[in-house]
Amino acid sequence: MFRMKRWLILVIAICSMSCANSATSIPIPKPTRTTLLTTPAPTETASPTTASPNHAITQSPTQPPTETPHDSPVLVGAGDIAVCNARGDEATAGILDGIDGTIFTLGDNVYPNGTLEQFQKCYEPSWGRHKARTYPVPGNHDYNTGGARGYYAYFGERAGDPSRGYYSYALGAWQVLVLNSEIETGENSGQVIWLRDVLAQNPTRCAIALFHRPLFSSGPHGRDGSGEKMRAVWNVLYENNVDVILNGHDHDYERFAPQNPQGERDDARGIRQFVVGTGGASPYAFGEPKPNSEKRITGPFGVLKLTLHATSYDWEFVSIAPLLFKDSGSGECH
Numbered sequence: 334m335f336r337m338k339r340w341l342i343l344v345i346a347i348c349s350m351s352c353a354n355s356a357t358s359i360p361i362p363k364p365t366r367t368t369l370l371t372t373p374a375p376t377e378t379a380s381p382t383t384a385s386p387n388h389a390i391t392q393s394p395t396q397p398p399t400e401t402p403h404d405s406p407v408l409v410g411a412g413d414i415a416v417c418n419a420r421g422d423e424a425t426a427g428i429l430d431g432i433d434g435t436i437f438t439l440g441d442n443v444y445p446n447g448t449l450e451q452f453q454k455c456y457e458p459s460w461g462r463h464k465a466r467t468y469p470v471p472g473n474h475d476y477n478t479g480g481a482r483g484y485y486a487y488f489g490e491r492a493g494d495p496s497r498g499y500y501s502y503a504l505g506a507w508q509v510l511v512l513n514s515e516i517e518t519g520e521n522s523g524q525v526i527w528l529r530d531v532l533a534q535n536p537t538r539c540a541i542a543l544f545h546r547p548l549f550s551s552g553p554h555g556r557d558g559s560g561e562k563m564r565a566v567w568n569v570l571y572e573n574n575v576d577v578i579l580n581g582h583d584h585d586y587e588r589f590a591p592q593n594p595q596g597e598r599d600d601a602r603g604i605r606q607f608v609v610g611t612g613g614a615s616p617y618a619f620g621e622p623k624p625n626s627e628k629r630i631t632g633p634f635g636v637l638k639l640t641l642h643a644t645s646y647d648w649e650f651v652s653i654a655p656l657l658f659k660d661s662g663s664g665e666c667h
Contacts (some may be wrong), residue, residue, distance in 0.1 A: 406505040407432065409638040409651075412439025412472065412545065412581020414612035415456040421613030421634045424653045426459035428636050432651070435504060436463050439581030439609060440472020440514070440545030442484065447475035452487035459613075467491065468511060471498050472545040472581060476515045499524050501531050506643045508537045510575070512544035512566060520565045528566065532573040538644055539666035541577040542570050547608050549596060551623045552583030552631075567594040567604070574602055574667040577639070577646065581610040584617040585631040586650055588660060592625045602667050607648070609637045628660045 409432050415422040429436060441447075443456040452461075460467070469492055475484040485495040493500035498513035510531065518524055532540070548560040548567050559582070570578065571594050591603030610617075616631045635652030650660040 404505065405640050405642045406507075407434025407638060407640055408437060408504060408509070408541070409434050409636055410437035410439065410467075411609045411612035411634075411636045412470070413441045413584050413610040413614040414438060414460055415443040415451075416614055417444065417451060417455040419613065419615075421615075422456070422459040423613075424634050425612050425636055426462065428651055428653065429460070429463050432636075432638060434466070434638075436460075436467040437511075437543055437579065438467065438469040438612070439543060439579055440470045441474040441581060441610075441614065442469060442472065444474055444614060446477035447472075447481060447483045448478050449483035449486045452483050456487070464488070464491075468502065468509070470511055470543050470545055470581075471513055471515055473515055481515070497524065497527075499527065501535070503535075503537075505641050506537065506539055507641045508532075508535050508540040510540065510542040510570075512542060514544045514546040514563055514566075518562050518566055520568075522565075525565055525569060528569050529573075532569070532575075539641065539646070540570075540573070540575045541579065541639075541641075542566075542575055543579045545580060546582050547578075547580035547606065548594070549589055549592070549606055549623055549625075550580075550583045550608050551587055551619045551621065551626050551629060552585050552608065552610075552617045553620070554583045555623055556620055564594060571602070571604060575604055576664065576666050578604050578606040579637070580606065580608050581612075583608050584610040584614050585619065585629065586611050586635065586637070586652075586660070587619075587626055587630075588628040588648075589623075590625040590627050591664075596624055598625050605664055607637055609650075611635045611652070630658050630660065633658050 411425060443451045469488050471481050471484055475481045485492050499511055501508060501510045513524060516524065546560045546563055548563050549555060554560065585608060587608040589606045590598055591600055591605045593599045593603055611634050613634055619629055619631060633652040633654045635650055638649045638651050640647040645663060645665045647663045648661060652658040
């Protein structure tokens with residue numbers, strides 16, 4: 334009996350050591366979150382080629398609170414977003430759920446007419462959950478309601494003075510210029526005079542401008558002349574060495590090489606323009622590519638993520654089909 338007890342004790346000890354070793358040798362995977370989304374069959378054409386938001390508002394009529402600076406803040410978003418009775422905006426809002434940072438819009442925030450009711454019923458359930466970290470841009474559909482009353486009522490102080498709709502703020506080392514392509518934009522307009530003053534009063538190595546209508550686009554609006562009204566704005570931005578321009582209006586994604594306001598390649602001081610009209614509205618087809626167009630994607634909804642370093646930036650197009658539709662790269666500030 335004594336030997337039997339000693340044998341049982343020995344077996345139990347060996348089993349305990351073996352089980353313990355097995356348990357510690359099995360890796361426990363970290364939990365992940367996967368969202369499955371669907372979209373119409375996309376197409377792509379191309380030429381070869383995170384942290385919480387931080388704001389230091391420098392030129393805004395509303396003066397939102399200044400937050401703690403961050404070395405490389407993230408700026409992320411898209412234009413042409415919420416369509417009632419469609420789900421594209423829910424798809425892109427789901428992407429934003431997983432990206433910290435400051436959110437931008439690029440106009441045509443809700444279709445068809447930008448009424449307050451449409452903002453509340455169609456934009457609010459998706460991108461509206463990120464409203465507290467969003468700085469919006471107005472578009473032509475927002476102005477289908479007189480004076481864009483729904484847009485200004487919904488976004489409040491974040492949209493700037495309702496009589497202007499343009500404002501600026503600092504994000505890390507960058508100056509962010511939010512412009513209104515739906516009002517007067519001539520060389521002697523109040524908006525362009527304001528733009529010159531802001532750039533003169535806030536010298537910085539890195540700057541980015543956001544507005545709805547692109548001067549350059551291989552999509553339908555690149556052929557209808559609707560972006561021509563922004564040429565005076567482009568001239569001022571180019572003269573002041575602004576680095577990046579973001580636009581919507583065409584429902585696609587397109588990246589241009591650095592160029593001047595005449596559309597000529599200029600690697601020394603040219604502005605890199607992105608069209609990011611992929612927030613949720615039905616995709617457009619491309620026409621013949623414009624000069625200096627380096628990447629074109631149409632079909633999948635998505636957002637553009639910019640990481641703003643002190644003297645450079647990284648870009649990444651984040652689509653709902655990330656394995657198929659990619660664009661990323663880096664650029665230096667002037």
